[in-house]
Amino acid sequence: MLLIRPEDGRILDANTAAVEFYGWSRDELRRMAISDINTLSEQELRQEIENARYYKKSYFEFQHRRRDASVREVAVFSGKVLLNGRETLYTIVRDISDQLEMEKRFYLISQSMENAAIGVFQIAEEDGRVIYANKMAAKKMGYTVEELVGMRVFDFDPSFDMENWTRHRQEVRRSGGRTIESVHRRKDGSEFPVEVTVTNIHYKGQNYTFFFVIDITARKKAQAELLESLEQKEMLLREVHHRVKNNLSVINGLIHLQLDQIPDDRRLRGALLKTRDRIMVMAMIHNMLYHDQYLxxxxxxxxxxxxxxxxxxxxxxxxxxxxxxxxxxxxxxxxxxxxxxxxxxxxxxxxxxxxxxxxxxxxxxxxxxxxxxxxxxxxxxxxxxxxxxxxxxxxxxxxxxxxxxxxxxxxxxxxxxxxxxxxxxxxxxxx
Structure with a gap:
């Protein structure tokens, strides 16, 4: 706590807690003014002193400097008292930096969830009811947020019923989370593929389940097109190997016919036989490629x-x-x-x-x-x-x-x- 002279903002006294918080000694604080600590301009600070002095406000949030040059967020309760017949402002200071940081983080996280480009659900663990759904979850499924809240997972995910929900809940509790592919049903009855990441959070004896849902329609379409393209290329490559092998076999057959037309010329027959064997080697390789899964x-x-x-x-x-x-x-x-x-x-x-x-x-x-x-x-x-x-x-x-x-x-x-x-x-x- 600080005692402040309202006329000029001089610090009249400080308690032990203030000394520990600000880092200056009690004597040093007594030689300072509140303007040495508060980051407001002189004009703004004068206005706030007047507000406290004349009971217009009693609660303030300021930024206060400390001896180590750090600046902390503080909540201040201030009012006027008479000490030895003189007006004095008592100022109770509480460090709220950590609280404000937590509030900031909570706000950013909640806004991130609310405005995320994916669907976010909080699901009641015991019966699969929707406790919370963000805007994207509602948009993707054609419902309003209000309509989604209170529905059960089984109402829009046909892969779940109460029996396998219990097994799913136990698995998530054991592992802390899992990612699955499923199907979600829109309000109009149409369905679309989704990837669902399920997260379980344990807090103060309670389990909280969240679904993070991504529409994978485009991914599934791309995968199907890629698979079709690969299958077509595989068929083409198999056909190429098959035809090469067949053509080489035809050439081998022609050489064999030619051998029947050659008189007993060992040198010529030997050359043709070696050529036939070399072609046979290439045909064997293409035949193995034709029958191999890798191609x-x-x-x-x-x-x-x-x-x-x-x-x-x-x-x-x-x-x-x-x-x-x-x-x-x-x-x-x-x-x-x-x-x-x-x-x-x-x-x-x-x-x-x-x-x-x-x-x-x-x-x-x-x-x-x-x-x-x-x-x-x-x-x-x-x-x-x-x-x-x-x-x-x-x-x-x-x-x-x-x-x-x-x-x-x-x-x-x-x-x-x-x-x-x-x-x-x-x-x-x-x-």
Missing amino acids: SRVRFDNFVQALASRLQAASENAESITLSMDTDPVFMDVIQAVPLGLIVNELLSNSLTHAFSREEGGTLGLKLKQDGEKSCVLTVWDNGRGLSEDFDLKRHSGLGLELVRILAQQLGSKILFHGGNGPSVSLTVEP
């Missing part, structure tokens, strides 16, 4: 296993050759799978043709292993005759290995040949 990528480990088994079964000395395969799951798109598939075909075919004699046989191995997160290593090896120690791919004149070199460059991979006993070929690819 844009193929399980390359499944492909190389199928290719190796097919080539081994078709070789002249199939019974004497054992396949050894060690593969990790590796996905590749068609841009990588086709050239790498052709490389595997050439390497396996070369080993099956040149590495083994009919009498001795041996083992043909293939490894496809992940090498970190972004690359894999393909290795083809055998325990057959082997390569010369000074083997150089660039000097090798065969079409098959020249094709391997070109395709490896296309993939940006470095291919390594290891000769001698147990020869192998390896290259690294980033799927």
Whole structure:
């Protein structure tokens, strides 16, 4: 409390609470005027002193400065008393800064809810009655706010009844909230899809339930259009893979017919057979893509296993050759799978043709292993005759290995040949 001389606003005295609040000592306050504390102008302050002096007002709200330069919101009760025969104003000061801040926050939050661009409901937990609805909730559903209040959730949300409302209430109590998709029914009977975020607040022994409702009609429409577009593109892509595979099969068939017309020219027949096998590799990849759920990528480990088994079964000395395969799951798109598939075909075919004699046989191995997160290593090896120690791919004149070199460059991979006993070929690819 402060005692103030009304004629000039001088502070005559201050109690302990005032000293603690303002931060000045009692003697310092006695040497000050109320204008040193109050943020009003001299003219405004003089008017308020007169109002208190002549009983026109007794309650005021001011901003008061403190010694630390902070400014606080205060409520002031002031009136005139006689002390030792002189008019004096008693001034009881209460800090209301926190209260006003709370009032401000309450106002902003309530206005935000009232004018939100989404529907906001407060729902009675026990029976699903609407206690509060904002303007957007009423607008979206074609009711007035007054009509909505008192309705039950079951009246406009057909997914709820009293039985599942009880289960829903228990789930919200347990989790504190949930987000669900539902349907709301307008006053005219039409329905629209909504996303409802349910929040449960526990306060002073009571549970309060709020619905925050978003109309997701546009989202659902966009999702349906996107899904339809994806389905159309998926159908188109499947058809592309199917037609490519069929066209390659036709070409293979033509080559097979051509082989029947060629006399016993081993070199020419061998070239056509290799061409047929290369086309078969591409057809296999497109066939796997056609049947794969992803369409844009193929399980390359499944492909190389199928290719190796097919080539081994078709070789002249199939019974004497054992396949050894060690593969990790590796996905590749068609841009990588086709050239790498052709490389595997050439390497396996070369080993099956040149590495083994009919009498001795041996083992043909293939490894496809992940090498970190972004690359894999393909290795083809055998325990057959082997390569010369000074083997150089660039000097090798065969079409098959020249094709391997070109395709490896296309993939940006470095291919390594290891000769001698147990020869192998390896290259690294980033799927």
